[in-house]
Amino acid sequence: MPFAEIGTSIIAAPMAGGTSTPGFVTAVHRAGALGFLAAGYKSAEAVSAEIRACREAGIRFGVNVFVPDPAQLSPSPDAVAALEEYRSSLGQDAARYGVSVPPLVLDDDDAWQEKIDLLLQDPVELVSFAFGLPDSAVVRALRKAGSTVLATVTSRAEAELAADCGFDALVVQHSSAGAHSGAFLPAAQQGATPPSTADLVREVGAAVGLPLVAAGAVSDAGTVRAVTGAGAVAAQVGTALLRTDESGARQLHKDALGDDRFSETTPTRAFTGRYARALVNDFVRDHLDAPQGYPAIHHLTAPIRAAAAAAGDPERLNLWAGKGWRSARTGPVAGAIGALLE
Structure with missing residues (x-):
């Protein structure tokens, strides 16, 4: 089925870390939108x-899958030294809760091949x-298996690379989006970021002829129309x-989104060594110089x-x-989606 005929103008983003549970995705579907399971960290x-x-x-x-970055899985000696220095800087934060900072883990590819095998078999x-971007052979195999395949891009340059890989559609993520940026090209190759989603x-639509899904600060019906x-x-x-009832996010996180502080x-x-948009709290302010190093x-x-979550x-x-x-919004996800569909 062509992606343009997906049947809804609202897609619930795949939110890894426990938010996008099967219950949440089911509630999203029943509210008239489409949900994605988040395979990350599982x-x-x-x-x-x-x-x-x-x-x-x-x-x-x-289903959304994280693409591992070979450069992060085999960092240079200088990068490892920077990670060890950052590890040492976390000691005071850990001591606050009586926990330890673990040794560096540099080879976690998030079970990449196992997840691709699963999605090909099932x-x-x-x-x-x-x-x-996964290898073009992965894209072709998934499409042959019957899946519609999307890539997340953050610029025209990334979109043009993705278009050459055979994707069916692109998720165009603006820098205003919450959580992790999907950017994979160095900043020097990205060009200036347009002011809005x-x-x-x-800009991306003028460069590639693929269906586009817009992501980034889509918070009301007016932005959906835009x-x-x-x-x-x-x-x-x-x-x-x-913040909805069905979201699997921690209650502490939900409450913080409504906290005037x-x-x-x-x-x-x-938090992760990869740029992600977050509310500014003490940890963010204390570690403004955090190095690159995801998922280390x-x-x-x-x-x-x-420990912070357990301590409230x-x-x-x-x-x-x-x-x-x-x-x-708080309350049932159907109410939040209904407001976006107005």
Whole structure:
């Protein structure tokens, strides 16, 4: 089925780390939108179980997969030294909760091949990728298996590379989006970022002839109309749905999105070693110089984040949020999606 005929103008972003549960994706579907399971940070067996749960619910859904970066899995000696220095800097944060900072983990590819094998053996309707482009052979194999395949891009340059790989559609992510940026080209190759998500959609649409999904600060019906008017076939929303009842996000995170003490967002590498937009809290301010190193830093900070959550301390938790976080609604996800579809 051509992606332009997906049947809804709202897609719930795949939010890794526990937010996009099968229950959440099911509620999104029943509210008239389309949800994606997030394969990130899970084993292939866990992803398979979530696929099975969604199938048993009788819904349409997709699966999102992180593309590993070979450079991050085999860092240079200088990069390793920077990571070790950052590890040492986390000691005070860890001591606050009586936990330890673990040794560096440099070879975690997020079970990449196992997940691709799963999706080839047990195909789903839609597969999207973030953090890079898989080999064209992977794209061809998934399409042959019957999946519609999407890539996440953040610029015209990335979109042009993706178009050459045979994708069916692109998720065009603006820098205003919450959580991790899908950027995979160096900043020097990206060019200037257009001022809005709609502007980026227009720029990418002029360069490639693929269906586009708009992502980034899509927080109300007006923005949905703006991005679809710019040429997107749908809007992908994440932060707008984070506070809903069915969202699997921590309650501490949900509450922080409505807490007046948090007044801004910024891209930060402090929590995972990869830029992600978050509410500015003490941990972000204390680690403004965090180096690149994903997922190594994700593993280093995991015990601190877990302990902060257990202690009810939002100041050292990764509070992902897009620029439109103020309008994130509480209550059933159907209400939030209904407002976006007005």
